[in-house]
Amino acid sequence: MKIQDLTYQKSNFWKIATETEQKKAFKFADEYKMFLNECKTARETITLAEEVLKKNGFQNIETAKSDCKKLYAIYRRKSLVAAVIGDEPVSKGINIVAPHVDTPRVDLKQSPLYEDKNTGMAMLRTHYYGGIKKYQWMSMPLALHGVVVKNNGELINITIGEEDGDPIFIMPDLLPHLAADQYKKNVSEAVKAANMNVILSTIPCKDEKVKEAFKHHALMLLNEKYGIREADFLSAELELVPAGKARDAGLDKSMVAGYGHDDRVCSFTALEALINTQNNKKTSMVFFADKEEIGSEGNTGAKGIQVIDFVADLLKANKEEYNSYNVRKTMINTQIISADVNAAINPNFPQVHEKDNAVVMGNGVSITKFTGARGKAGANDANAEFTAKIMDIFNKDKVNWQFGALGQVDVGGGGTIAKLLAIYGSEVIDCGTGVVGMHSPCELVSKGDLYSTFKAYKTFFEKA
Ligand code: MN
Ligand code: MN
Secondary structure, three states, rough: OOOEEEHHOOHHHHHOOHHHHHHHHHHHHHHHHHHHHOOOHHHHHHHHHHHHHHOOOEEEOOOOOOOOEEEEEOOOOOOEEEEEEEOOHHOOOOEEEEOOOOOOEEEEEEEEEEOOOOOOEEEEEEEEEOOOOHHOOOOOOOOEEEEEEEOOOOOOEEEEEOOOOOOOEEOOOOOOOOOOOHOOOOOOOOHHHHHOOOOEOOOOOOOOOOHHHHHHHHHHHHHHHOOOOHHHHHHOOEEEEEOOOOOOEEOOOOEEEEEEEEHHHHHEEEEEEEEHOOOOOOOEEEEEOHHHHHOOOOEEEOOOOHHHHHHHHHHOOOOOOOOOHHHHHHHOOEEEEEEEOOOEEOOOHHHOOOOOOOEOOOOEEEEEEEOEEEEEOOOOOHHHHHHHHHHHHHHHHOEEEOOOOOOOOOOEOOOOOHHHHHHHHHHHHHHHEEEEOOOOOOEEEEEEHHHHHHHHHHHHHHHH
16 A cells, blocks of 8 residues: 555645636635625625525425425524425435524624714714624724614615725724833733724714714714614614625635635535535535524524424425424434534644644635534534545545644634534534634635535535
8 A cells, every 4th residue: 555545634725626626616716705795794695695595496485386396494584594305305314504694793782872072073882793803803994784673664774885985984993102001901901892982973963052963963864864763773783894895815816815704605605505416315405594603592593493493394395294203303314514614724823723633724625523622612523423424425526625623722712503403413513614814804715625615515415
């Protein structure tokens, strides 16, 4: 046996992929960039995903024709489940790819608007969502996305800061000249949540009798444009996200730089894999979960009942038993990829990884047996048999893959929705794209890894 047949080595996509494959990877990345630009919030992602599904012949399971094999359901406009029924009965087990569609961001507080006493500026208070390094979000262009629901139930979509000519918003950081005290603080204290206020506007209204003329003027502008009043903020979901489009990165354009690769990269590749899957024996399914970044809570998160509810509907649609017993057995027969990103080695901070067990950008989709912290606390830890099976089908389909853990033991940790889906008794493994600069306003992924992730999910649907 040759030595290279005995050893395990990662391989670089750009070294091993054919020229045609490399071109496909670049083209795929162009479509992905458009997806990123359209989908900056969970709601926007679900809206676009539904459009894509409908275009590809999927029908809402509640109103679908009885012979339709491509079905989907949407939960509260922030979570989605879609499936293609395979040749075998659904109860033989489903192949599920499950990414999340929420992303770290800066939400507006429910009562956000105030007039700053020192400057008169109209300001918005914020409350960050998910694990962000607060200082990274200061003094950078932000766009406002979200919904306001008026008391008559009318839903108003708001997007400010993405079109040419739109204003953007800034939470100004402190200038270095006067930051002597800030420099002495540790990074988590240097910018406090209370410092993360956005300047909304700086022109007062003309009426001199009005008490807070700057705040009043801001409210007038909002009312003119959207017909909303201050009380409408109380129920609104308004999110500040980095403004602007995803871009190619690097001289060779080998990467995509943008906001929200975690976890839109797995959402996009899962959706593309589902609509391009051919001849699947088993039923293929995607589950887009919300709220992963804050612990998967709430009725749109992975702790919700969407998957089980949909599986019961799917059994019913396929004229199989859909009682609790058969739903449980179906889930035990099911295989799940928890489709989330992993931390690829950042060449500026390599010390947090252990090279042989880390993800390297450009070396393919990452398979992760367990996540968690310290002694694997909070990990799903995929079974050896299932892990070996995934490696085998990827090898047979020439998917460029690598094995990767999150980082050095005891330097931190993190988790995915894997353990929540494993509650059903299904086989579950983490598998997704490596990201550099995760949870920052501008994350990086390799176009080779992006394309490999798509191929991996498609192979999983067709062969697992
Ligand atoms: Mn994630
Ligand atoms: Mn995350």
